[in-house]
Amino acid sequence: MSTRKKSKIINDPIYGFVNLPGDLISDLINHPYFQRLRRIKQLGMTNLVYPGALHTRFHHAIGAMHLMTEAIDVLRSKDIEITNEEAEAVAIAILLHDIGHGPFSHALEHSIAKNISHEDFSALLMGKLNKEFNGKLSLAIKIFNNQYKKKFLHQLVSSQLDMDRLDYLKRDSFFTGVSEGVISSDRIIKMLHVKNDELAIEEKGIYSIEKFIIARRLMYWQVYLHKTVVAAENMLVNILKRAKELSSQGEELFATPALSVFLKNNYTKKDFEEYPGLLETFALLDDYDIFASVKIWMHHKDKILSALCRSLVDRKLFKIELQKEKFTTSYKQQLIQKAGRKYKVSDKEAAYYVTSGEIENSAYKTNIIKINILMNNGKVLDIAEASDQLNTEVLSKTVKKYFICYPKTLNTRP
Amino acid sequence: MSTRKKSKIINDPIYGFVNLPGDLISDLINHPYFQRLRRIKQLGMTNLVYPGALHTRFHHAIGAMHLMTEAIDVLRSKDIEITNEEAEAVAIAILLHDIGHGPFSHALEHSIAKNISHEDFSALLMGKLNKEFNGKLSLAIKIFNNQYKKKFLHQLVSSQLDMDRLDYLKRDSFFTGVSEGVISSDRIIKMLHVKNDELAIEEKGIYSIEKFIIARRLMYWQVYLHKTVVAAENMLVNILKRAKELSSQGEELFATPALSVFLKNNYTKKDFEEYPGLLETFALLDDYDIFASVKIWMHHKDKILSALCRSLVDRKLFKIELQKEKFTTSYKQQLIQKAGRKYKVSDKEAAYYVTSGEIENSAYKTNIIKINILMNNGKVLDIAEASDQLNTEVLSKTVKKYFICYPKTLNTRP
Amino acid sequence: MSTRKKSKIINDPIYGFVNLPGDLISDLINHPYFQRLRRIKQLGMTNLVYPGALHTRFHHAIGAMHLMTEAIDVLRSKDIEITNEEAEAVAIAILLHDIGHGPFSHALEHSIAKNISHEDFSALLMGKLNKEFNGKLSLAIKIFNNQYKKKFLHQLVSSQLDMDRLDYLKRDSFFTGVSEGVISSDRIIKMLHVKNDELAIEEKGIYSIEKFIIARRLMYWQVYLHKTVVAAENMLVNILKRAKELSSQGEELFATPALSVFLKNNYTKKDFEEYPGLLETFALLDDYDIFASVKIWMHHKDKILSALCRSLVDRKLFKIELQKEKFTTSYKQQLIQKAGRKYKVSDKEAAYYVTSGEIENSAYKTNIIKINILMNNGKVLDIAEASDQLNTEVLSKTVKKYFICYPKTLNTRP
Amino acid sequence: MSTRKKSKIINDPIYGFVNLPGDLISDLINHPYFQRLRRIKQLGMTNLVYPGALHTRFHHAIGAMHLMTEAIDVLRSKDIEITNEEAEAVAIAILLHDIGHGPFSHALEHSIAKNISHEDFSALLMGKLNKEFNGKLSLAIKIFNNQYKKKFLHQLVSSQLDMDRLDYLKRDSFFTGVSEGVISSDRIIKMLHVKNDELAIEEKGIYSIEKFIIARRLMYWQVYLHKTVVAAENMLVNILKRAKELSSQGEELFATPALSVFLKNNYTKKDFEEYPGLLETFALLDDYDIFASVKIWMHHKDKILSALCRSLVDRKLFKIELQKEKFTTSYKQQLIQKAGRKYKVSDKEAAYYVTSGEIENSAYKTNIIKINILMNNGKVLDIAEASDQLNTEVLSKTVKKYFICYPKTLNTRP
Numbered sequence A, B, C, D: 001m002s003t004r005k006k007s008k009i010i011n012d013p014i015y016g017f018v019n020l021p022g023d024l025i026s027d028l029i030n031h032p033y034f035q036r037l038r039r040i041k042q043l044g045m046t047n048l049v050y051p052g053a054l055h056t057r058f059h060h061a062i063g064a065m066h067l068m069t070e071a072i073d074v075l076r077s078k079d080i081e082i083t084n085e086e087a088e089a090v091a092i093a094i095l096l097h098d099i100g101h102g103p104f105s106h107a108l109e110h111s112i113a114k115n116i117s118h119e120d121f122s123a124l125l126m127g128k129l130n131k132e133f134n135g136k137l138s139l140a141i142k143i144f145n146n147q148y149k150k151k152f153l154h155q156l157v158s159s160q161l162d163m164d165r166l167d168y169l170k171r172d173s174f175f176t177g178v179s180e181g182v183i184s185s186d187r188i189i190k191m192l193h194v195k196n197d198e199l200a201i202e203e204k205g206i207y208s209i210e211k212f213i214i215a216r217r218l219m220y221w222q223v224y225l226h227k228t229v230v231a232a233e234n235m236l237v238n239i240l241k242r243a244k245e246l247s248s249q250g251e252e253l254f255a256t257p258a259l260s261v262f263l264k265n266n267y268t269k270k271d272f273e274e275y276p277g278l279l280e281t282f283a284l285l286d287d288y289d290i291f292a293s294v295k296i297w298m299h300h301k302d303k304i305l306s307a308l309c310r311s312l313v314d315r316k317l318f319k320i321e322l323q324k325e326k327f328t329t330s331y332k333q334q335l336i337q338k339a340g341r342k343y344k345v346s347d348k349e350a351a352y353y354v355t356s357g358e359i360e361n362s363a364y365k366t367n368i369i370k371i372n373i374l375m376n377n378g379k380v381l382d383i384a385e386a387s388d389q390l391n392t393e394v395l396s397k398t399v400k401k402y403f404i405c406y407p408k409t410l411n412t413r414p
Helices: A023-030 A032-039 A044-048 A057-077 A084-095 A105-112 A118-132 A138-144 A151-157 A163-176 A185-190 A203-224 A227-248 A257-264 A269-274 A276-282 A287-297 A303-313 A329-343 A347-353 A392-396 B023-030 B032-039 B044-048 B057-077 B084-095 B105-112 B118-132 B138-144 B151-157 B163-176 B185-190 B203-224 B227-248 B257-264 B269-274 B276-282 B287-297 B303-313 B329-343 B347-353 B392-396 C023-030 C032-039 C044-048 C057-077 C084-095 C105-112 C118-132 C138-144 C151-157 C163-176 C185-190 C203-224 C227-248 C257-264 C269-274 C276-282 C287-297 C303-313 C329-343 C347-353 C392-396 D023-030 D032-039 D044-048 D057-077 D084-095 D105-112 D118-132 D138-144 D151-157 D163-176 D185-190 D203-224 D227-248 D257-264 D269-274 D276-282 D287-297 D303-313 D329-343 D347-353 D392-396
Strands: A008-012 A016-020 A192-195 A198-202 A319-323 A355-362 A372-374 A380-382 A398-406 B009-012 B016-019 B192-195 B198-202 B319-323 B355-362 B372-374 B380-382 B398-406 C008-012 C016-020 C192-195 C198-202 C319-323 C355-362 C372-374 C380-382 C398-406 D008-012 D016-020 D192-195 D198-202 D319-323 D355-362 D372-374 D380-382 D398-406
Touching: A008 A057, A016 A023, A016 A057, A016 C185, A023 A032, A023 A084, A032 A057, A032 A118, A044 A105, A044 A227, A057 A084, A057 A151, A057 A163, A057 A185, A057 A192, A084 A138, A084 A151, A105 A227, A118 A138, A118 A269, A118 A276, A138 A151, A151 A163, A151 A198, A163 A185, A163 A203, A185 A192, A185 A203, A185 C016, A192 A372, A198 A203, A203 A355, A203 A372, A203 D203, A227 A257, A227 A287, A227 A303, A227 A319, A227 A347, A227 A355, A227 A398, A257 A276, A257 A287, A269 A276, A287 A303, A287 B287, A303 A329, A303 A347, A329 A347, A329 A398, B009 B057, B016 B057, B016 D185, B023 B032, B023 B084, B032 B057, B032 B118, B044 B105, B044 B227, B057 B084, B057 B151, B057 B163, B057 B185, B057 B192, B084 B138, B084 B151, B105 B227, B118 B138, B118 B269, B118 B276, B138 B151, B151 B163, B151 B198, B163 B185, B163 B203, B185 B192, B185 B203, B185 D016, B192 B372, B198 B203, B203 B355, B203 B372, B203 C203, B227 B257, B227 B287, B227 B303, B227 B319, B227 B347, B227 B355, B227 B398, B257 B276, B257 B287, B269 B276, B287 B303, B303 B329, B303 B347, B329 B347, B329 B398, C008 C057, C016 C023, C016 C057, C023 C032, C023 C084, C032 C057, C032 C118, C044 C105, C044 C227, C057 C084, C057 C151, C057 C163, C057 C185, C057 C192, C084 C138, C084 C151, C105 C227, C118 C138, C118 C269, C118 C276, C138 C151, C151 C163, C151 C198, C163 C185, C163 C203, C185 C192, C185 C203, C192 C372, C198 C203, C203 C355, C203 C372, C227 C257, C227 C287, C227 C303, C227 C319, C227 C347, C227 C355, C227 C398, C257 C276, C257 C287, C269 C276, C287 C303, C287 D287, C303 C329, C303 C347, C329 C347, C329 C398, D008 D057, D016 D023, D016 D057, D023 D032, D023 D084, D032 D057, D032 D118, D044 D105, D044 D227, D057 D084, D057 D151, D057 D163, D057 D185, D057 D192, D084 D138, D084 D151, D105 D227, D118 D138, D118 D269, D118 D276, D138 D151, D151 D163, D151 D198, D163 D185, D163 D203, D185 D192, D185 D203, D192 D372, D198 D203, D203 D355, D203 D372, D227 D257, D227 D287, D227 D303, D227 D319, D227 D347, D227 D355, D227 D398, D257 D276, D257 D287, D269 D276, D287 D303, D303 D329, D303 D347, D329 D347, D329 D398
Parallel strands: A198 A372, B198 B372, C198 C372, D198 D372
Antiparallel strands: A008 A016, A192 A198, A319 A398, A355 A398, A372 A380, B009 B016, B192 B198, B319 B398, B355 B398, B372 B380, C008 C016, C192 C198, C319 C398, C355 C398, C372 C380, D008 D016, D192 D198, D319 D398, D355 D398, D372 D380
């Protein structure tokens, strides 16, 4: 008697058909924790700039898993030993790598629950799932945490060239329409190899890797750190901050019950470990909770909250200035005072209208994990050494920019 | 002095760059009524089957407007006279053609407000906008309502081959990944012509039109009427129905304020005409109101409501049977009784678990507006006559199918 | 000691990377008979209309083999037993299915060697290769000739839905740029199954099959039977005819040595069987022999030959008329007389300027091999029965058109 | 009375439809000089590595012209004045920029006619066409030669960012299937501007330009300087050299008449200016002449010529070694001696089997024409200054590699 349920296929505009390899993976995908990712956009507010960018973490996770099965096939064809158990575990590890993301987590990661990263939540939720699935995820979790003997499996999940990056760059490029960000995941995967238990790319793949690094850089500036997106995200951060402040003052705010819990309290990592119900409440949160609440707050009597919400919902976004030098305190102060006068609020409150910060991008981080190139002569070099054009210095230079955001009406510059 | 603001470009993964032609159109797009469409998915629940199908009516409306500007260029190049005023008006007409759609309107069109179609809402909202814009939309509205002398302009907005269909087929195909639904909007637009004040396709375009008709048919069965989507939509309809019933019984339901208004009352078209504020409330509704509320109702004490909501949110969708014959009353009754026993509710309440209905598709509707083919000899034929392969009888045959939905646990069939 | 040479990959703009499965297949591809296909365009003169259509039978054969390996994987995943030997053999069968094609064979199939089809040449060349490869192709040849017990393997090579068609439709569509001809080979292959030793498509694939049939029909009229291409091919046929006639009159014609052999003699199938060297000479012919000779003949003193060649090379193609009724003998005669007067040649010679004939296309041939649909209930129906829209009568109706070609200068019609 | 003939459209798998803007351009395309480009592959022998790379200079020239019309539209929309005469002239200039290319000109540029570049031939042929067209090309020629007052028009035809490069990178990437070479010509063209009579890219286009430079670099190593292609080209160069040598010794070689003329004589630029018929003979040459002759020479009695030709035709290509240092004379000498022994020829003759040379690529040439970036503040910077990542030093570093080719059988290295 066959115990295999009917094979499942998921449609992906990028890869065509994605086969789900095995029942355990199907069952994980059907779990409410994972289904929740259907309601969490991969790129948060980016759709305000690129209207197609509505794809979800659900789709990304499945896409990354698809690439993982391809990578496994390629490596096996090169006589790298990967058992069936390992293959399943590494597929699960990538499938669940983002399970802990909350709504708009790029912006709100530390607004909803302080000092708890999405990686912490991922760990908590994976542990929970492992119990429900009677320990079947143990190997996946080991690989995810880089505690498994075969290090290269972890590198497929998390490194400068992991299946996560390969999928998200391709996917984000596809849905935003920024076609220049397109990377050849196919080609890169075909070039994968393992040397000394580390992932490596065959020498002939050097140009593809250079291209990958440049494409990633381009996506950073054109999409991930797009100034309008940065402005919108900062507005959302301030909205949550104001809502929490009002809540803490005893103000009643109409919000979904799950969001209310987090508005009214500041939980720590320990709380989550002690009260299992709290994790369940977190697992109810998605983009709908946030945005439905923001929409309601457009009509709240607190004029700061309502102004911020209305601006975000109707897309009257704040102006953002970007420069290589830090903005002076006096410039910021001057804008806050202007805002105070204009909106008739105290300076402290006016600060909600003016936010500043920095964004940065480093094309290739030499200090973290390298991209190994397996040369034809059998040696392994880092891409920064192997490339005859790019060099470490240039590649690893972090580009930092400073920004300041404020309502367009405050603008005095041309 | 130039009064033209900086030209606006919107990124579209399908067309690349879309230029916004003129300030009036930019201003309309910036209006909250139009921005609202950013939060209304074009295909409602379809993403439960095709996870990429998250694109919005906002993106579609802009895409259709883009095709309109291309169509205008092509027609002008063939010496069809179209003034600048007409060109702007017809672009506005297509831009606003869906402005009246509510959330999940394919499913909920008559659940939120009875007897008022989305076309009615479009008319109301366009009228409102026309006032705000000091009558600048009058010509667009005239064309939209087919009251303008040049009939072919209306046909560009609404006919068997309008820019609406050309965009949505292409877009839905792109985002679902159902690549077989792809149509050559480019090619079709290049073949557009006007004869006797009617849109026509040049003879050499016959095969493209055949292909277009078949692609549309394929999209109907594979996407628009996909059985799992039909099941999900019916579940959502029943959820709203139950919520309204509970509301009418005085039950307090946690819902967004805007949705609450419509849960508690049954407004008529006349109400909307008499109380302008009502239209404003409607214009606040989007997918967030619906789904945030559904998520909250998962925890409602009414077990029917909570069961339906939980099934939808966690994607434990009902089974759906599809067949060419109507389901017998006794089969339906038998399922309802089963549901009653299983869920311990009265038969009347059990009916929420079992819904039936019909879906139909006609590839080409001969009785409505024809697709004209302008033959090389100058005559105009209908595609059904002009095609040497397809014939009226086959093309216009309506295919009707009957369905019945119920929880998988009730299933007795293999 | 490993006997496997380094795995070979071929780049394909359509499929990305194509892996060559095994050394025997690599060796076959490296054989001069197969390399010759690099110099034979898949679509002959079609590039005169679609300038991108320069792809070769070499690329197509490898593409079809690639689809074959995918189809084998899919069928095996559905528990259809296919041994490694069978898998290799069926891949070889599709790889070599077109090995016997000569240059411009759509036009010249019976001009270069009378009464010998390209299938005959394929059989001869496969036999020759089988000897060289010590009988390793025996199973492939058996499958190719439908003499193997598992019939479905032959159907993968040659049937209404074989890998040949799936590749060429996709490839021809890609390189011509006729995007409407694109078929979803991926999707169709995923739906393949075997029932009663016959290939079948799973029920949910019905719409894909309908689409495939329509796309094929569209490609026929838009590409394969494009009137300008038909005109060019007829010109080439007449050029060869005239060259052979001049040769037979003892006229010396500058031609490549291999082509000369066939200009001066009319070989029969028997000759090829008796004189092995003749097959070797045939295997030297490719597009270069034909077109280099045609180019030289532009300067030949025979004014008919030079006029035809010049017209073809400089793309001053003949006018072609197309209609549903046969052209009358008197109309043709009248054109021939005009040509005679204009070019000052006898009526017999003038006939080289005026050719007529018929072209036809049947979307789906019911009388040959059917496309089986494996219904969900386990039954097998023909697509013509299974489709609720298309019907046998319409699908199998052969569309025949008559054409007549002549120099544009003879034209009297508007 | 309209003198405009029916508008012409050419199908391009890359751009879809290409409109031919005006009768003069249609007439130029119909001229035999231009039609000849249909028979000259853009990438010569590259199809031996990338089988799809069969596209022609004809298709490229039309594609570049298409991009030119788009660039003109964009610049005009930014209030750059371009008259209709200039628009036509610049389109003609790009259309004809490659008219002087001979067959396999990357390899054979100086083999067929010594000391005459393809630019020389272009100049000669444009002059000839200008006479035929009664001086209508004068402005185009002026722009082509950079003698026209508006310098930016010439830059659109020839500069680091001209329409030539934009088309060929895109086209070569498309047909080879090296998807990583894809550039966003659309996006770059949208960013074009003119400042101080020089082409510039708007600041927001910086990343696109970086990407363009990297993509070009990738195409160089992966396609244009692909080692197998270099080997094949060197074999072809040696074949022509040997054929000329044999010819000069009075040996009769079967070749097309046009090629014969160039085998038997060494013409100078002056000859072409003095004898107009010579240019006509050159204008008859295309890939067919070369390859048909090479195929015949496979059977020539000179064993060097026949061996080289057979190796090329059957794709038994020479081994190529590539390294950063020059190969030593002794290594080369040793290989030649080996070849001499193996093939029983003198050392002088053995040199035909062993060729060496260098290939180089510089991603961005700072010493030639710069890529201007028009900063938001109105200043113009060079991309090397404007980019925060790439720097002049890295970008302009020329990468040079040395190669040596010889028959695989001579190989002694592992």
